[in-house]
Amino acid sequence: xxxxxxxSAILFTIGCVxxxxxxxxxVVFMCVELMLNxxxxxxxxxxxxHGNLDGQITAFFVMxxxxxxxxxxxxxxxTIFRTRRSASVDDxxxxxx
Amino acid sequence: xxxxxxxxxxxxxxLGILFVRKAVHAAxxxxxxxxxxxxxxxxxxxxxxxxxxxxxxxxxxxxLFLFVMMLIGVDATDSVVETIRGQRAMAxxxxxxxxxxxxxxxxxxxxxxVVGLDEANAGGNVPAIANILFSRYVFAFEATSAxxxxxxLGAMVLAHRERLTPKATQADLAAQRIRDFAxxxxxxxxxxxxxxxxxxxxxxxxxxxxxxxxAESSVSRVLAARGxxxxxxxxxxxxxxVRRQIAGFEAQDPTTDPAAMPETSGKxxxxxHTTEDVRKDVDQ
Numbered sequence: 329x330x331x332x333x334x335x336s337a338i339l340f341t342i343g344c345v346x347x348x349x350x351x352x353x354x355v356v357f358m359c360v361e362l363m364l365n366x367x368x369x370x371x372x373x374x375x376x377x378h379g380n381l382d383g384q385i386t387a388f389f390v391m392x393x394x395x396x397x398x399x400x401x402x403x404x405x406x407t408i409f410r411t412r413r414s415a416s417v418d419d420x421x422x423x424x425x
Numbered sequence: 426x427x428x429x430x431x432x433x434x435x436x437x438x439x440l441g442i443l444f445v446r447k448a449v450h451a452a453x454x455x456x457x458x459x460x461x462x463x464x465x466x467x468x469x470x471x472x473x474x475x476x477x478x479x480x481x482x483x484x485x486x487x488x489l490f491l492f493v494m495m496l497i498g499v500d501a502t503d504s505v506v507e508t509i510r511g512q513r514a515m516a517x518x519x520x521x522x523x524x525x526x527x528x529x530x531x532x533x534x535x536x537x538x539v540v541g542l543d544e545a546n547a548g549g550n551v552p553a554i555a556n557i558l559f560s561r562y563v564f565a566f567e568a569t570s571a572x573x574x575x576x577x578l579g580a581m582v583l584a585h586r587e588r589l590t591p592k593a594t595q596a597d598l599a600a601q602r603i604r605d606f607a608x609x610x611x612x613x614x615x616x617x618x619x620x621x622x623x624x625x626x627x628x629x630x631x632x633x634x635x636x637x638x639x640a641e642s643s644v645s646r647v648l649a650a651r652g653x654x655x656x657x658x659x660x661x662x663x664x665x666x667v668r669r670q671i672a673g674f675e676a677q678d679p680t681t682d683p684a685a686m687p688e689t690s691g692k693x694x695x696x697x698h699t700t701e702d703v704r705k706d707v708d709q
Contacts, residue, residue, distance in 0.1 A: 379540025
């Protein structure tokens with residue numbers, strides 16, 4: 329069972345690095361999804377480890393929340409793209425000043 | 426066994442997301458990761474999550490990503506310029522540190538024997554999940570419905586664009602067309618259709634004006650921008666070529682050997698046509 333959790337940790341780390349390095353807002357978003365998926369894998373693995381289904385339920389709720397989050401996030405990215413003609417996270421820095 | 430096949434694929438695909446330039450490629454690699462993950466769920470005794478992962482994640486969420494990508498522009502690539510100096514290197518170092526800590530920490534924990542879900546899944550995985558979902562987690566489930574409605578409304582509000590100017594009606598368009606004609610002399614009628622020639626009939630050949638020049642407006646602007654418009658005078662030359670050959674036939678005695686005729690061939694680039702072809706044309 330440890331190998332599943334290790335794989336989950338590796339995927340989470342890759343997602344983390346992706347969020348930090350990539351500039352395209354959509355790709356950053358995909359990396360967030362990767363992190364969520366990695367957590368789901370850990371949940372499902374632990375559900376099997378402990379022999380109850382609470383982990384699977386949690387993974388299911390994570391999926392639901394991820395779906396809602398993606399819808400809103402992509403709508404925001406599109407709105408930003410409409411006003412700034414760019415999907416790069418560097419261009420949406422108006423709140424900085 | 427499935428794990429050891431899928432795990433390297435997943436890690437390689439996930440690493441690919443970090444390195445590919447185009448967002449579409451990243452989306453496809455993410456699809457690989459997600460489908461592999463679905464199979465891992467199946468291995469881990471979670472057939473319900475296997476289906477949900479494929480339907481919701483790969484089917485809905487990734488397609489949404491691709492849709493938005495098409496709206497924003499598929500060719501959008503990441504800029505290589507770093508806005509914060511050394512950010513990338515720092516991120517990689519931090520990621521490596523974090524990953525090593527996490528993996529080392531996890532691998533040092535002894536998890537004990539795997540209980541397995543055979544007992545919990547005794548009456549089937551989906552009924553068992555439904556039992557828990559609609560008893561212990563029923564409040565969370567209801568809250569989820571509120572969340573989904575809010576998300577749907579939010580997406581509609583965010584994606585909605587207020588129309589600032591009234592929509593141009595057909596009468597407005599017609600008036601504008603006539604105004605253009607009065608002010609700039611722009612032809613008010615429809616654009617001319619592309620040329621139809623004896624040996625070529627396609628949208629990439631401009632029509633010829635009475636003076637023999639090409640009518641630029643008869644081919645699509647896209648083709649003109651791509652530079653794939655064929656030269657109309659060259660096509661017209663082909664017509665002249667055919668006409669000359671026909672004239673040559675009529676001047677000559679029909680009993681003479683066709684091979685002895687003057688060598689005629691099409692324009693450079695056009696397939697060379699022989700006298701036989703011309704005779705066929707004449708017959709038709």
